[in-house]
Amino acid sequence: MSASPRVVIIGAGIVGTNLADELATRGWTNITVVEQGPLELAGGSTSHAPGLVFQTNPSKTMTEFASYTVDKLLSLTADGVSCFNQVGGLELATTEARLADLHRKLGYATSWGIEGRIIDADECEKHYPLLNTGALADGRRILGGLYVPSDGLATAARAVQLLIAKARAAGVTFRGSTAVTGTEQSGGKVTGVETADGVIPADIVVSCAGFWGRELGKMVGLKVPLLPLAHQYVKTTPLDGLRGVNDLPNGASKPILRYQDRDLYFREHGNRIGIGSYAHKPMPVDMDRLPHIGAEEMSDHLMPSRLDFTLEDFSPAWEDCQDLLPALRKTRIDDGFNGIFSFTPDGGPLMGEAPDLAGFFVAEAVWVTHSAGVARAMAELLIEGQSRTDLHGCELTRFEEVQTSDQYVSETSQQNFVEIYDILHPLQPRESPRDLRVSPFNVRQKELGAFFLESAGWERPHWFEANRGLLAELPAEWQAPERDEWSAMFSSPISAAEAWKTRTAVGLYDMTPLKRLSVTGPGAMALLHRLSTGNITKKPGAVTYCLLLADDGGIRSDVTVARLGEEDFQLGVNSNVDFDYLRVEARKQSAADPAQWVHVTDITGSTCCIGLWGPLAREVMGKVSSDDLTNDGLKYFRTKQISVGGIPVTAMRLSYVGELGWELYTTAEYGLKLWDLLFEAGREHGIIAAGRGAFNSMRLEKGYRLWGTDMTSEHHPYESGLGFSVAKDKTAFVGAEALVARKEEPATRALRCLTVDDGTSIVLGKEPVYVDGSAVGYVTSAAYGYSVRKPIAYAWLPAAVSVGDSVEVEYFGKRIAATVTAEPLFDPGMERLRG
Numbered sequence: 001m002s003a004s005p006r007v008v009i010i011g012a013g014i015v016g017t018n019l020a021d022e023l024a025t026r027g028w029t030n031i032t033v034v035e036q037g038p039l040e041l042a043g044g045s046t047s048h049a050p051g052l053v054f055q056t057n058p059s060k061t062m063t064e065f066a067s068y069t070v071d072k073l074l075s076l077t078a079d080g081v082s083c084f085n086q087v088g089g090l091e092l093a094t095t096e097a098r099l100a101d102l103h104r105k106l107g108y109a110t111s112w113g114i115e116g117r118i119i120d121a122d123e124c125e126k127h128y129p130l131l132n133t134g135a136l137a138d139g140r141r142i143l144g145g146l147y148v149p150s151d152g153l154a155t156a157a158r159a160v161q162l163l164i165a166k167a168r169a170a171g172v173t174f175r176g177s178t179a180v181t182g183t184e185q186s187g188g189k190v191t192g193v194e195t196a197d198g199v200i201p202a203d204i205v206v207s208c209a210g211f212w213g214r215e216l217g218k219m220v221g222l223k224v225p226l227l228p229l230a231h232q233y234v235k236t237t238p239l240d241g242l243r244g245v246n247d248l249p250n251g252a253s254k255p256i257l258r259y260q261d262r263d264l265y266f267r268e269h270g271n272r273i274g275i276g277s278y279a280h281k282p283m284p285v286d287m288d289r290l291p292h293i294g295a296e297e298m299s300d301h302l303m304p305s306r307l308d309f310t311l312e313d314f315s316p317a318w319e320d321c322q323d324l325l326p327a328l329r330k331t332r333i334d335d336g337f338n339g340i341f342s343f344t345p346d347g348g349p350l351m352g353e354a355p356d357l358a359g360f361f362v363a364e365a366v367w368v369t370h371s372a373g374v375a376r377a378m379a380e381l382l383i384e385g386q387s388r389t390d391l392h393g394c395e396l397t398r399f400e401e402v403q404t405s406d407q408y409v410s411e412t413s414q415q416n417f418v419e420i421y422d423i424l425h426p427l428q429p430r431e432s433p434r435d436l437r438v439s440p441f442n443v444r445q446k447e448l449g450a451f452f453l454e455s456a457g458w459e460r461p462h463w464f465e466a467n468r469g470l471l472a473e474l475p476a477e478w479q480a481p482e483r484d485e486w487s488a489m490f491s492s493p494i495s496a497a498e499a500w501k502t503r504t505a506v507g508l509y510d511m512t513p514l515k516r517l518s519v520t521g522p523g524a525m526a527l528l529h530r531l532s533t534g535n536i537t538k539k540p541g542a543v544t545y546c547l548l549l550a551d552d553g554g555i556r557s558d559v560t561v562a563r564l565g566e567e568d569f570q571l572g573v574n575s576n577v578d579f580d581y582l583r584v585e586a587r588k589q590s591a592a593d594p595a596q597w598v599h600v601t602d603i604t605g606s607t608c609c610i611g612l613w614g615p616l617a618r619e620v621m622g623k624v625s626s627d628d629l630t631n632d633g634l635k636y637f638r639t640k641q642i643s644v645g646g647i648p649v650t651a652m653r654l655s656y657v658g659e660l661g662w663e664l665y666t667t668a669e670y671g672l673k674l675w676d677l678l679f680e681a682g683r684e685h686g687i688i689a690a691g692r693g694a695f696n697s698m699r700l701e702k703g704y705r706l707w708g709t710d711m712t713s714e715h716h717p718y719e720s721g722l723g724f725s726v727a728k729d730k731t732a733f734v735g736a737e738a739l740v741a742r743k744e745e746p747a748t749r750a751l752r753c754l755t756v757d758d759g760t761s762i763v764l765g766k767e768p769v770y771v772d773g774s775a776v777g778y779v780t781s782a783a784y785g786y787s788v789r790k791p792i793a794y795a796w797l798p799a800a801v802s803v804g805d806s807v808e809v810e811y812f813g814k815r816i817a818a819t820v821t822a823e824p825l826f827d828p829g830m831e832r833l834r835g
Contacts, residue, residue: 004027004028004029004030005028005030005203005204006030006032006201006202006203006204007023007028007030007031007032007202007203007204007205007206007382008031008032008033008034008192008193008200008202008204008205008206009031009032009033009034009205009206009208010034010180010193010205010206010207010208010209010216011033011034011035011042011044011207011208011209011210011212012033012034012035012037012039012042012160012164012174012176013042013044013045013046013047013160013208013210014046014049014156014159014160014366014368014371014372015046015208015210015363015366015371015374015375016033016035016206016208017033017159017160017163017164017167018072018163018371018372018374018375018376019206019208019363019375019378019379020033020163020164020167020172020174021163021166021167021170021375022372022375022376022378022379023172023379023382023383024166024167024170024171024172025170025379026379026383028379028382028383029170029171029172030171031167031171031172031173032172032173032174032175032200032202033164033167033172033173033174033175034175034178034180034193034195034200035174035175035176035177035178036177036178036179036180036212037176037177037295037298037303037304038176038177038295038298039164039174039176040161040176041157041298041299041300041303042160042176043293043298043303043304043305044209044210044211044212044304044305045210045211045305045339045340045341045342045367046156046157046160046210046368047157047300047303047305047306048233048300048303048305048306048337048339049154049156049339049367049368050233050267050274050276051153051154051155051156051267051368052089052153052154052256052265052267052276052369053066053069053070053084053089053151053152053153053154053256053368053369054066054089054091054148054151054256054258054369055067055070055089055109055114055148055150055151055369056105056106056108056109056112056114056116056146056148057108057112058108058426058766059348059393060111060112060390060766060778061389061390061391061393061394062348062370062393063108063109063112063113063114064112064373064389065369065370065372065373065374065377065389066369066370066373067112067113067114067150067373068372068373068376069154069368069369069370069371069372069373070084070086070150070151070152072372072376073154073155073159073372074086076159076162076163076166077162078158078162083154083155083156083158083159083162084152084153084154084155085152085153085155085251085252086149086150086151086152087151087152087153087252087253087254087255087256088127088147088148088149088150088151088152088255088256089146089147089148089151089152089255089256089257089258090124090127090128090145090146090147090255090256090257090258091105091145091146091257091258091260092124092131092142092144092145092257092258092259092260092261092324093142093143093144093145093146093261094136094140094141094142094143094259094261095140095143095261096143097423098143098260098261098423099118099143099144100486100812101423102118102144102145102146103118103812103813104812105146106118106146106813107766107767107768107810107811107812107813108766109146109148110768110775110810111766111767111768111775111777111778111779112778114148114150115148115149115150116146116147116148116149117146117147118144118145118146118147118813119144119145119146119147120144121133121141121142121143121144121145123145123147124142124144124145124147125142127145127147127254127255128254128255128257129241130239130241130254130325130326130327131324131325132323132324132325132326136323136324137319137320137323140261147255151255151256152255152256153252153256153267154368154369154371155250156368156371175195175197176295177295178195178196178197179195179196180193180194180195180216180219181194181195181196182194182219183205183219183220183360184199185220185357188356188357188358188587189357189358189359190202190203190204190205190220190357190358190359190360191203191359193205202359203359204359204361204382205359205360205361206361206362206363206378206382207224207360207361207362207363207364208362208363208364208366209364210305210342210364210366211226211228211285211287211305211340211341211342212287213226213342213350213362213364213365214226214227214228214287214364215287217362220354220357220360221356221357222354222356222357222360222362223404224350224362224364224396225344225345225350225399225403225404225408225409226342226343226344226350226364226365226409226413227284227342227343227344227409227410227413227414228284228285228287228340228341228342228343229282229283229284229285229340229341229342229343229413229414229417230283230284230285230307230338230339230340230341231276231277231278231283231338231339231340231341231417232276232277232280232309232310232313232314232317232336232337232338232339233274233275233276233277233336233337233339234274234275234277234309234314234318234333234334234335234336234337235269235272235273235274235275235333235334235335235336236272236273236274236275236328236331236332236333236334237272237331237332237333237334238270238271238272238331239271239272239273239327239328239330239331240327240330241327242268242270242271242272242273243271244271245271246268246270246271247270248270248271249269249270250269250270251268251269251270252267252268252269253268254268258421259320259324260421261421262279262317262320262324263277263278263279263317263420263421264276264277264278264279264317264320264321264324266321266325272331272334273325273328273331275317275321277314277317278417278418278420278421279316279317279320280310280313280314280317281313282414282417282418283313283338284410284414285307285340290304291304292304301335301337304340305339305340306337306338306339306340307337307338307339307340308337308338309336309337309338310338311333311336314333314336318333341367342364342365342366343365343413343414343416343417344365344409344413344416345399345403345408345409345412345413345416346393346412346416347416347420348365348393348394349363349364349365349366349370349374349394350362350363350364350365350394350396351363351364351374351377351378351381351391351394351395351396352381352391352394352395352396352397353381353396354396355397355580355583355584361378361381361382362396363375363378373389374394376389377389377391377394384551384552385550385551386550386551386552386554386713387713388552388714389714390554390712390713390714391713392575392577392708392712392713393708395577397576397577397579397580398575398576398577399576400437400456400457400576401576402436402437402457403456403457407433408433408436411432411433412430412433415430415431415432425486425489425490426764426765426766427453427489427490427491428489428490429452429453429454429490430454434452434454434459435459436457436458437456437457437458437459437513437605438458438459439458439459439510439512439513439608439671440512440608440668440669440670440671440672440675441510441512441608441610441671441672441675442459443672444672444675444676444679444689445461445464445510445689447466448464448465448466448467448689449464449465449466449468450462450463450464450465450689450691451463451464451465451492451691453490453692455513456513456575456576458512458513460510460513460691460692461510461689461691461692462490462491462492462495462691462692462693463492463494463495463498463690463691463693463694464494464498464688464689464690464691465494466688466689467494467497467498467501467688467689467690468494468497470494470497470498470500470501470688471493471494471496471497473497474496474497474500475500477789478496478497478499478500478786479493479496480493480495480496480784480786481759481760481784482760483762483784484762486764486812487762487763487764491693492693494693495691495693495694495697495786496694496784496786497688498688498690498691498693498694499690499694499697499698499786499787500786501614501686501687501688501690502613502614502657502659502688502690502694502698503614503615503659503698503787504614504615504686505614505615505616505685505686505687505688506612506613506614506615506616506617506619506620506661506682506685506686506687506688507611507612507613507614507657507687507688507689507690507694508610508611508612508675508678508679508682508687508688508689508690509610509611509612509613509657509689509690509691509695510609510610510611510689511609511610511611511663512604512607512608512609512671513604514572514604514609515572515573515574515575515576515578515579515602515604516570516571516572516573516602516603516604516607516609516665517570517571517573517578517579517582517600517601517602517603518568518569518570518571518599518600518601518603519569519570519571519582519586519598519599519600519601520567520568520569520598520599520601521567521586521590521596521597521598521599522567522595522596522597522598523586523589523590523593523595523596523597523598524567524568524569524598525537525563525566525567525569526589526596527582527585527586527589527596527598528561528569528571529732529733530732530733530734531548531582531585531733531734532544532546532547532548532559532561532733533546533547533548533549533717533725533726533727533730533733533735533739534546534547534561534725534726534727534730535727535730536561536563536569538563539563540563540564540565540566540568541563541638541639541640542562542563542637542638542639543560543561543562543563543637543638543639543652543653543654544560544561544562544563544637545558545559545560545637545725546558546559546561546725546726546727547559547717547722547725547726548578548581548734549716549717549733549734549735549736549738549739550713550734550735551734551735551738552735552738553716553717553735553738553739553741553742554712554713554714554715554716554735555707555711555712555713555715555716555717555720555722556581556713557573557574557575557577557578557581557707558574558705558707558711558722558725559571559572559573559574559578560572560654562639562650562652563639564639564650570603570650570665574707574708575708576602579600579602582600583600586598586599586600605668606667606668607665607666607667607668608665608666608667608668608670608671608674609663609664609665610663610664610674610675610678611655611656611657611661611662611663611664612661612662612664612678613655613657613659613660613661613662614659614660614661615659615660615832615835616682616685616686616687617659617660617661617662618630618660619685620678620681620682620685620687621644621662621681623681624644624645624677624678624681625642625643625644625645625649626643627640627642627643627651629642629651629662631834631835634651634653634662635653636653636833636834637653637654638652638653639651639652639653644664644666644674644677644678645673645674645677647666647670647673647674647677648666648667648670649664649665649666649674650664650665650666651663651664651665652665655833656695656698656699656702656704657694657695657698657699657702658698658701658702658824658826658827658832658833659698659832659833660832660833660835664678694786696781696783697783697784697785697786697787697792698786698787698826699783700781700782700783700785700792700794700825701785701787701788701792701824701825701826702824702825702826702827703721703753703823703824703825705720705721705722705751705794706780706781709765709780709781710751710780710781710794711751711780715751715796716739716742716743717739718742718743718747719747719748719749719750719751719799720751721750721751721823726739746799747799748798748799749777749796749797749798749799750796750797750798750799750801751780751794751795751796752794752795752796752797752801752803752820753792753793753794753820753821753822753823753824753825754769754779754792754793754794754795754807754809754818754819754820754821755785755788755790755791755792755793755818755819755821755825756790756791756792756793756809756816756817756818757816757817757818757819758816758817759789759790759791760791761791761811761816762782762783762784762791763779763782763791763793763809763811763816764779764782765779765780765781765782765793766778766779766780767779767782767793767809767810767811768809768810769795769797769807769808769809769810769818770807770808770809770810770815771797771798771801771805771807771808775810776797776798776801777795777796777797777798777801778795778796779793779794779795779809780793780794780795780796781793781794782794785825785826787826788825788826792825793809793818795807795809797820801820802820803820803821803822804819804820805819805820806818806819806820807819807820
């Protein structure tokens with residue numbers, strides 16, 4: 001492929017035009033952008049988007065996308081006017097719960113480098129004089145707000161035109177009124193884009209088609225899990241108080257406004273007010289029934305993405321609008337429409353390459369707020385092979401197969417619409433669909449009163465009500481302090497009892513939901529050795545914890561590799577992204593050298609796993625297995641095949657809670673019997689079933705990292721405390737060269753262990769960390785350490801902050817004193833693990 005490959009971008013909205021510009025700026029100009037509508041008004045979501053940009057998001061990645069979008073649109077100017085009106089953003093609270101949530105949101109903003117502050121009702125009124133600061137209809141009143149000065153309004157349609165002009169000047173070709181009818185492919189690669197006017201040759205195709213993205217995916221056999229939904233927007237008749245204040249027709253001077261307690265947002269359009277509502281029922285759009293509008297008919301009021309307004313759905317919200325902004329009582333709705341936007345099962349965008357069609361990329365379900373940031377990341381991905389912004393929460397392939405079904409996408413995307421302004425706890429599970437994926441132990445877990453949370457469709461016990469009676473026996477030193485209302489949600493003191501029994505007797509943990517892969521074939525060892533940081537060439541029976549790195553040395557995942565045979569490996573990985581990465585790399589290797597073929601299979605659903613851990617684990621196993629499980633019989637980080645009560649089991653001497661024991665794997669049909677055998681054998685030793693609450697606490701006590709939370713692709717192994725996972729003298733692996741360079745650079749940051757000084761205050765993650773009064777980092781994982789009798793938090797901090805230093809963690813606006821502490825906190829000599 002030449003230095004500037006042939007790129008076709010499908011869609012000339014705010015994402016596609018930004019991407020063309022980002023690529024051209026980096027020297028790629030052999031680009032064609034095709035758009036089914038006229039370039040002057042393409043008719044997609046960009047054409048009607050109201051343009052509000054609230055940057056703060058629980059996701060660091062999404063906040064970075066938004067921040068870059070603001071900066072870029074500010075720099076995009078014509079006639080001295082930029083494409084971003086930085087009027088600021090104001091989010092209101094009319095309940096104590098919302099005000100507390102705004103403090104939490106300010107914590108996110110601070111963690112991610114966005115300036116903001118909580119203001120009282122009087123200052124809210126100064127920023128937005130139209131507000132009703134007296135009693136609202138139901139007795140509520142404005143209690144305060146979150147003000148972010150750098151938020152504002154993107155003039156998206158104008159930005160698109162300026163981006164087109166800029167990219168054209170750099171050599172990019174734009175073809176409007178050109179519908180894509182298909183793609184040409186050869187040898188598993190995309191080679192061109194079919195249109196009514198002929199085929200456009202391509203080495204790379206990027207679908208930036210917005211809510212049409214799912215239809216384009218179907219053309220290439222790719223499931224694009226998004227749902228087009230209609231969202232109501234209106235403009236009022238002119239307000240007397242706004243006459244002569246703003247430029248017409250869309251000028252604004254007051255902050256963009258969110259009234260999330262009523263699912264509403266507001267902006268000025270000259271002397272009118274624009275109002276967006278999420279208060280109505282979800283309105284899925286049937287793409288087959290979408291009206292066809294010719295280019296010659298297209299206008300601001302007639303376009304495919306602008307559906308007829310349904311007043312009956314907006315009427316209740318209109319009452320709330322007039323209640324909040326009394327001046328609206330002298331106006332009426334002048335213009336309204338139901339505009340189409342894209343929603344996904346988890347609310348994130350869809351970015352990346354199709355795993356089964358090389359060269360075909362997507363950048364879909366992207367709102368104006370994040371558009372330029374997404375485009376920059378995509379340009380980096382195409383040119384450099386990876387984005388400098390971590391994309392694990394945006395990866396196209398992050399969903400499990402069941403999560404890409406039409407039924408799942410529809411139900412969960414509609415739920416996300418309903419909950420878009422709700423106050424949601426970080427652990428809050430979706431209400432439906434549930435029980436999609438259950439382990440063979442599920443029936444026993446329900447009998448024991450398991451409290452389940454959900455992840456990737458799996459039901460995962462967090463504690464068991466059957467263990468509540470243990471609270472009466474719990475020694476005083478194991479009793480955890482009472483939690484505040486927020487941190488107590490989706491938590492139970494029973495987890496303390498489960499940790500106690502695991503540390504003093506033995507616990508049974510369901511590890512089935514952790515994704516497992518089988519990697520087999522004559523090229524299996526070569527593949528894994530090339531992709532990972534570990535020494536995979538050890539003899540069968542070895543288990544290796546190692547990393548998968550990106551080309552720049554960042555951590556794309558951490559994995560556990562067990563060598564079961566000469567050409568047979570079992571991997572514990574993090575998500576479907578790892579599965580697709582490994583199988584794509586296996587396909588490339590097999591094609592390059594058929595003698596080195598590799599087969600990668602997801603075996604998660606066909607197998608199951610029990611973690612049997614605790615000082616009495618050997619006593620339990622001794623009753624059901626005659627295999628030698630002594631230290632000599634099965635050393636730490638070794639595996640072998642054993643029999644448990646006649647059931648074939650793969651035993652791995654691993655423990656993520658820091659206690660003696662094994663991960664015990666078998667096929668799904670034996671799972672329930674294995675659970676029953678172990679549970680019965682352990683009764684005399686005080687065995688319990690234990691959940692993720694206890695597990696997470698003990699994980700942090702041991703300092704074990706959780707990929708995607710504690711470290712991501714933006715971090716390298718040495719600053720993450722994972723340098724031990726890079727095999728000494730190993731050089732031939734992905735990211736090795738960059739890693740050497742990174743290791744030689746002076747450290748600027750480090751992942752540190754914190755303990756909370758008062759011994760009682762619990763934080764949950766993503767809170768800002770202060771040193772000498774300045775915010776310098778953020779919390780990743782946090783939990784109460786039942787064994788060490790204090791709250792624990794891990795945080796990214798400047799490298800100069802070292803063990804023994806004092807810091808403060810801001811939790812709902814309150815500063816909590818903490819100390820940087822040497823890790824691990826529990827059993828640093830590993831005696832219990834190796835016992």
